[in-house]
Amino acid sequence: MTPPTVLVADDDRSIRTVLTQALGRSGYQVRSTGNAATLWRWVEDGEGDLVITDVVMPDENGLDLIPRIKRVRPDLRVVVMSAQSTLMTAVKAAQRGAFEYLPKPFDLKELLSVVGRALAQPAPPLPDAPEAPRDADERLPLIGRSPAMQEIYRTIARLTTADLTVMITGESGTGKELVARALHDYGKRRGGQFVAINMAAIPRELIESELFGHERGAFTGATNRNQGRFEQANGGTLFLDEIGDMPPEAQTRLLRVLQEGEFPTVGGRQPIRANVRIIAATHRDLRAAIRNGQFREDLFYRLNVVPIRLPPLRERADDIPDLARHFLDRARVDGLPAKALDQSAIDRLRAHRWSGNVRELENLMRRLAALYPQETITGDVIGAELAEAAPLVETPAAIGPEPLARAVERHIRTFLSAHDDGLTPSDIYDRVIAEVERPLIQMTLAATRGNQIKAAAMLGLNRNTLRKKIRDLDISVVRGIA
Template sequence: MPTTGTVLVVDDDPAICVVVGEALRRQGHKVKTAASIRERTALMDSFAPDILITDVMLPDGDGLDGVADIIAARPDVNVIIMSAQNTLNTAIRATERGAFEYLPKPFDLNELTRAVADALSTRQSEQGDVDEPGLPHDGLPLVGRSPAMQEVYRTIARVLSNDLSILVLGESGTGKELVAEAIHSLGQRRTKPFVAINMAAIPRELIEAELFGYEKGAFTGAHARTAGKFEQAQGGTLFLDEIGDMPMEAQTRLLRVLQSGEVTTVGGSKPVRVNVRIIAATNKHLSQLIEDNRFRQDLYYRLNVVPIALPALRERREDVVLLARHFLERAALDGLPRKTLADDANQLLMAWHWPGNVRELQNMMQRLAVLSRDNVITADILRHMLPIDAIPADHAVRSDQLAHAVRDWTKRHLGVGLGQPNRQLHDDLLAMIEPILLQEVLASVDGNQIRAAALLGINRNTLRKKLTDYGLDPLQLRLTD
């Protein structure tokens, strides 16, 4: 049987309090709810819960305010933060204040009950300075509210207070260096250098000299002793980008440095002690490189202490419009004309598969900010910038046109102006037309439900329910001509 305890749930949405409260009671916990910071404070004294689950946005203030004081006064209380403000900032603030867990809304109830069980069985670990001044929360480089990005945010928040090596994985253009910069600028080493080196951009014969430095006369052109990236990053963070492109001989020397904490320059004999945090990144499958004897397995284990997997943009389409608006806003702050996105442009952005990921989207928004004569960016404008195999022009409007036709037909034939319309006839009409519409849209996007939902202007869960109701298999709805 899982450990049970007392739980205080704080949220101004009564539905959330009811659902969460009922789920926890079924697990055997004793639960009370509050709708404000004031009620929370009163119940913390009278109810004395083992677990506090609190929202951030509350009617009388920020739910994170006072959390550190609660933990200081009651170190046996574990705090779980839940919030619809799904940003890296929120995850970091929750972690700084000593929260045991941060759950972005909407969350899975199983995940919540698991977090409560873990919190009850784990003693609250000691935290460092709770609200360290000068931490640069504003202007964070990572943008996204999708579940995949929430997991990234939570991992980043957890590694800020330690120096564990991190391996950032993801396709080209997903923002791996931004993750490294965020970890450095928000972590304990932020006052020291952040040094980046791209293994794929340096000739193989020069990588060791770049990383470890060289002595005067070590090779032709070495006119003076030059510090390598390790020494340049002393006390800070060294970001090893495209680590999968590192030559085997350099990998061997890098492993020796990571094991000993000492660097010997090319042509030198006296080791130099270095203290740096290592963050590596790659868009390659290192496990395959290991099998092909192109990457050292022991180095992989040294680097991959904490993996952070960045999703491709096509895997978090709900973030596309948010990112596009962010890039347009940044362009405006840089002095370019302010642009906004029309609804049909939003649909087209979400329907495109973004092979270049976030970098491709950013470049497109920058071009639009510079070249577009219109202040409102429409789908027609976007089509001139997307590759020729982008969504055809008629797909984005077909569902809307059909919806208008259905409404017009309904008004003409279901007794508008003649009393109550015939509801059964209306349902029969939808049952006849809707499956055809769903099949055509899904076929046009090769069965991709995310793109189909974007084109239809409905939620993906709504689309899934409709497919189930009509007995349609999206895997079979692909273009065959």
């Protein structure tokens, strides 16, 4: 049986050599070229079972080549590589029909895994999501080239052709609403409205009216019929921010809407069809809230169809220079003086813990642009500003990560103080082990993109042991959406 042939197009000779050798050792035939014209000729002649192409080539953009390939050979899979590892690269690759997008530098084992999946799976239908707007790169919503951000870009790109419910988790200031807007702006519902509601900012007695609207006379002060956010978002996206702060009675009604697909207004009887995509977000640990009886487990599973975790800024320190320069440039566009950062300033920014995350960094950059006369900001200036702000933010471990033993000790002390009512808890050991074990396994699975074999190896566990722990701890394993 003739082995599959992989067509490789990249203007970097060293990358072509590495790919040719790696694919050859894996049993594939390889043809490589440094330009798009040769690749197109091979495709037209019916050669190849899979295409791996760079984006930037001397004669044509690889992304522009994908629709032409799909027109003449719809079943031919295309894998895109790019050093321009931005959200828009991932989104455009997905919208034009690429099987997968790999940011450079890529892991050879991951690439070979992608090749195997691409050749084994049946061809999917062509994507029907609208193309991203031409000026999208000028208003790029997310900045960062770290591995954590690359995985978020790829997840967003995969969801452009889907209409799934998404749960975004992350600390305050990590950019949860930016991700929600990106999912809307580049998804199937971008022609509709993006409507956001913050559960923590609305009095609990008004939440149902805000969500579902009310009829005239439904309650004291209801002098007119008002549309709720569900109606306003009809055909678009409803972003439920800080969903963990939703009161129990509103949780029950929201669950009913998600189950039945319709709702009445407060004081109304006629059901209204709920034609919206739901994206929820929270900085809280909803699994802990479920255990404490503060959040409905059935609602959690309705919302947590596709989970996206945004890492805190301290976990993506490599992105800080790009983010800082981006915020300084945005401040300049807004009329503030132009500023630059020297290396000592960048080093000082990278060393900070950023309890307020990206929002704290943006505020600092705008403050520097507005208040300091010098054109180049130094590390001493950064240090002085951060020291001035330090008393406003609790940062018990400002010089480095908090030791695990100290964090566990603090958690247990808090737990015990909550049971000073004479009732003796009987499951402290199991609770503490579960709260340490669950995030450890979740983060390892995320790092391996759901590959349990790799995760078991990283954890030093037997694969069957890992499977049992995943089941016992009720951990959702999310694999890539090809």
